[in-house]
Amino acid sequence: MHFEAFSASELAAYLKGIPAVSARLGEDSELDVMEVGDGNLNYVYFVSSARDPRRSVVVKQAPPFLRLVGESWPLPRERMEREVAALRRFGALCPEHVPSVYHADSEKYLMVMQRLDSHRVLRQALTEGIVYPRLAGHISTFLARTLFHGSDLYLAPNEKKTAVSGDINAELCRITEDLVFTFPFEDNPSNVYSPALPAAAVERLRTHEPLRRAAGEMKWAFMNHAETLVHGDLHTGSIMANEHETYVIDPEFAFYGPMGFDTGAFIANLLLACYAREWHDRAAGREPQAYQRWLLDQTEAVWNGFAQKFAQLWRAHEHETGRAWIGGAADTRAAEAFREDFMRRLLADTLGFAGCKMIRRIVGVAKVAEITSIEDEAVRAQVEVRCLKLAEALLVQRRELASIEAATALAAQVLAEPANT
Amino acid sequence: MHFEAFSASELAAYLKGIPAVSARLGEDSELDVMEVGDGNLNYVYFVSSARDPRRSVVVKQAPPFLRLVGESWPLPRERMEREVAALRRFGALCPEHVPSVYHADSEKYLMVMQRLDSHRVLRQALTEGIVYPRLAGHISTFLARTLFHGSDLYLAPNEKKTAVSGDINAELCRITEDLVFTFPFEDNPSNVYSPALPAAAVERLRTHEPLRRAAGEMKWAFMNHAETLVHGDLHTGSIMANEHETYVIDPEFAFYGPMGFDTGAFIANLLLACYAREWHDRAAGREPQAYQRWLLDQTEAVWNGFAQKFAQLWRAHEHETGRAWIGGAADTRAAEAFREDFMRRLLADTLGFAGCKMIRRIVGVAKVAEITSIEDEAVRAQVEVRCLKLAEALLVQRRELASIEAATALAAQVLAEPANT
Structure with a gap:
């Protein structure tokens, strides 16, 4: 299959020919096409009716190579199909938190989806210190519903196994295996260290035995524990929110993996945002403590909300079938x-994956903007x-942190201690 | 595909037409065909040259239904293909402990394999109290090579994931999920209790919380931890041995699952054989202690041999590639x-799976002969x-048993205590 990017007029003509999309944009109107992607990986367009700009969709085109480099850096050809399948699966379980897919075209590596025009990327909003009162409630619902319904706790064994077999996603998992679980712990040329980051902090990742043993166990769990269809990249850049609504986007890394990888990714990014306040609030002339506390509160609320909703879905399912998953009534x-054991083990997984995700954002090639945007090199290194x-x-x-509150207390404690840079 | 069992003359004619088989049996000889299967599941024949009976093969035909019942009880049509694939895979890794497959025919659900005519089914041999001096060494080699080379410790990530996707085996896994991990822990009509087994012992499986929590965790691991291609049914009836050689047969349950399921299955069956000595030796006028100690020694030797060989394969592979699996040199x-952590966790899995396998052999539908053959009901119940x-x-x-010696000491201790029937 050959890939060709659309011109604006070609894309408009193509969309006019798709009834489901055309009806949504208005059949008799000209279409405005605006490219909005960052240009690294995908082509992303906002397309709207020239007559009524409120009628609008997003078009995402994922070429089978790295757009930034070209065809010499191939990417899996099915990544758009995988993203569409995951959006539809998650959307069926959680329609209020997943954008609708109006149209998908595998041959053109393209999908047309709901435009979220009053929502912001959560990472940016958190960097600005915005409070979304419904965020933790929404994300905990999304996590509980998606992680439960893809697992053996809900699906019949053969359904689950068929899903595992279909949702392997080897190429994108490989990126995570390398960039999250391996490269940060070695002297790898892909690592990027900020100018003032002390050599001892980097050296510790390569030599400190308890840390490396734990990271190795998380890598094993990531590669072997096919528990449910996880989003696979649930950081705050994969979430769009406003005061009333929260949407999860971009599940192209979705695969059958450990539940804690999604809960851990989200919590890791709340904690990164929390620690980065030292710069952003002080740069804006505010004290950071209030928003830091709000972020730690969200960490607690999202885990506790998730754990309660997940257990409730499980309990309700067992009561409906009359059978316990472990056998008996x-x-x-x-x-x-x-x-209880299960949720406790899942919290341990969550914290372990959160640790790995935080480390890769500091020393790996893919950073987070709330930290890279810290202009003072010394402050950035402290963070x-x-x-x-x-x-x-x-x-x-x-495994010793018996509750999420124990973990956030630890986070508050590390925040209060001097950062020995 | 329609299934039809061969008559003896049809089978002989069919085999004459397969050059690889015909060459082995002698092209100019009449063939003797003898059916030897137990008749429950499969058709099994010994076929040999009438002129030179040492020229001989085994033919196994696995109909896509339960032979005992007929087409009304369907079985997965690919089970013979799966067994052939697993025999070839294990055979490539461990040719001295896996029978050669000379010919396979999916349309006829049939394979032709190496005849093991000087070997005995290990379960029978252990029931008779026979000592095989090379058994633990051979089985530990088989376990180390097969479990290591199917895992992420050895395979490239995409190779491993392709293998996981292909080796799901949902129908046969379902049998294990039900019969090993679920039914024994509930009042299930498929359970079979021996006449004198006390009600309290059965009741405990349904109510004792720590036991049920642990069994639930093993069920989760069985269904979710896709670590390597396991044999899936490695009891002493799946092993044929003599003083010099040991072969592993019947891998139709093979799937990508937890490594500890194979090590645990073998150890469980050594322990069952050990406990059953109370009857078999005394019935033969011998004291049981010597052979019981030999069986406990084998339990230690097979685990320790496995752990040492597995770690050595892993170490050698890392030195060859120059890279540690956890990253770095x-x-x-x-x-x-x-x-070390990995092997310790694998021992815990092994002991947990061994526990589940022992329980199913006592209260589940599928028993072991060394216990069902105990004629005295009171002695059987004590065992x-x-x-x-x-x-x-x-x-x-x-997780507290830090070594296999701690587990065998526990086994010796329970053996020495009164059995409160």
Whole structure:
């Protein structure tokens, strides 16, 4: 299959020919096409009716290569299909938090989806210190519904296994295996260290045994524990929000993996945002504590909300079928005790994955804007050292931290200590 | 595809037409065909040259239904293909312990394989108290080579994921999920209890919380941890041995699952054989202690041999590639520490799976002959109660038992205590 990017007029003509899209944009109107992607990976367009700009869609085209480099850097040809399939699957489970897909065309590597025009990318909003009161409630709902319904706790064994077999996504998993779980822990040419980051902090990632043992266990879990269809890249750049609504986007990394990888990714990014306040609030002439506390509160709220909703879906399913997943009747004490063990183990996984995700954002090639935008190199290095310190503690202590409150207390403690840069 | 069983003359004519088989049996000889299967599941024949009976093969035909019942009880049509693929895969890794496959025919659900005519089914041999001096060495080699080379520790990530996707085996996994991990822990009509087995012992499987939590965790691991291509049914009836050689047969349950499921299955069956000595030796007028000790020694030797060989394969692979699986150079202390953690966790999995496999053999529908052949109902119940007690202890204490010697000491201790029937 050959890939060709559309010109604006070609894209408009193409969309006019798709009834489901044309009806949404207005059949009798000219279309305005605006390219809005960052240009690295994909082509992204806003397309709207010239007559009524409120009638609008997003078009995303994912070429089978890295756009920035060209065909010499191939990417899996099915990544758009995978993203469409995951959006539809998650959308069926959680329609209020997943954009609708109006049209998908595998041959053109293209999909047309709901425009979220009153929403902002969460990472930017958190960098500006915006409070979204419904965020934790929405994300915990999204996590509970998607992670539960893809698992053996809900699906029949053969349905689950068929899904595992279909949702392998080897090429994109490989990126995570390398960039999250391997390269940060070695002297790898792809790593990028900020100018003032102390050599000792980098050296520790390559030599400190308890940290490396824990990171190795998380890598094993990522590669082997096919628990559910995870989003696979659930950082704050994959979420769009406003005061009333929250949407999860960009699931092209979706695969059958460990549940804690999604919960951990989201929590890692709340913690990175929290630690980066030292710069952003002070640069704006504010004290950081209030918003930092709000971010730690969100960390607690999203885990506790998730754990409560997940357990409730599970309990309700067992009562409906009359059977406990571990065998026997649904309402035995043993079924409830197993559920508690399960959620406790899932919290440990969550904290371990959060630690790995934080580390890769500090020393790996893919950074986060709330930290790279810190202009003062010394302050940035202090923030980074604290992030690495917290990440290590989360990884090493993940099985001892008995609640999310224990983890956020640790985060507050590391924040209060001097960052030895 | 329609299935039809061969008559003896049809089978002989068919085999004459297969050059690889015909050459082995002698092209100019009449063939003797003898059916030897137990008749439940498959058709199994010994076919030999009438002129030279040492020229001989085994033919196995696996109809897509339960032979005992007929087409009304369908079985997966690909089970013979799966068994052939697993035999070839394991055979490539471990040719001295896996019978050669000379010919496979998917349309006829048939394969022709190496005849093991001087070997005995290990379960029978152990019931008779035979000592095979090379058994633990051979099985530990088989386990180390097969479990290592199917895993992410050896395979490239995309190779491993392709293998996972292809080796799902949902129907046969379902049998294990039900019969090993679910039905024994509930009042299920498929369970079969021996006449004198005390009600309290059965009741405990349905109500004792620590045991049920542990069994639930093993079920989760079985269904979710796609670590390597496991044999999937590695009990002592799947092994043929003599004083010099050991072969592993019947891998139709092979799938990508947890490594500890194979190591645990083998150890569980050694422990069942050990506990059953109370009857078999005394019935033969011998004291059981010597052979019981030999069986416990084998349990230790197979685990320790496996752990040492597995770690050595891993270490050699890392030195060859120059890279540690956890990132960095192969010879860091952290790489070795991770390896130790890994083997320790694998021992815990092994003991947990061993516990589940022992329980299913006592209360599930599929029994083991060394226990069902105990004629005295009271003695049988004592043996069964001890098996359940040890199984529970292995499950609940699996993470605290720091070595296989700690597990065998526990086995010896339960054996020495009165069985409260």
